[in-house]
Amino acid sequence: MKALGFARHGSTVELELCELPSPTPGAGEVRIALRTAALNHLDLFVLNGLPGLVLEFPHVGGADGAG
Numbered sequence: 001m002k003a004l005g006f007a008r009h010g011s012t013v014e015l016e017l018c019e020l021p022s023p024t025p026g027a028g029e030v031r032i033a034l035r036t037a038a039l040n041h042l043d044l045f046v047l048n049g050l051p052g053l054v055l056e057f058p059h060v061g062g063a064d065g066a067g
Contacts, residue, residue, distance in 0.1 A: 004039065005060040009049035015039075020060070038064040 001022045006014040025031045043061035046053065 003060040003062075004037075005058045006047055007058045009047065012044075012047070014047065018058070032067050034065040034067045036066050037062055040064050 001020055003018055003020050004015050005018055005020075006016065008014060023031065039061070040063055042063045046055070046059070046061055
């Protein structure tokens with residue numbers, strides 16, 4: 001799957017388009033196909049380093065999407 005992610009906090013110049021393996025849903029989960037996704041203010045807060053939020057890098061955001 002294609003994803004927009006980042007390997008460290010910073011500005012939008014840190015964002016990179018990458019190819020990742022499609023996740024496998026666990027029990028009680030489903031996988032949906034997205035046609036488009038948006039980069040919104042929440043994603044930018046996380047990218048900039050929201051205080052108290054601990055992330056594993058590389059990180060792929062995504063709060064909005066449409067299928």
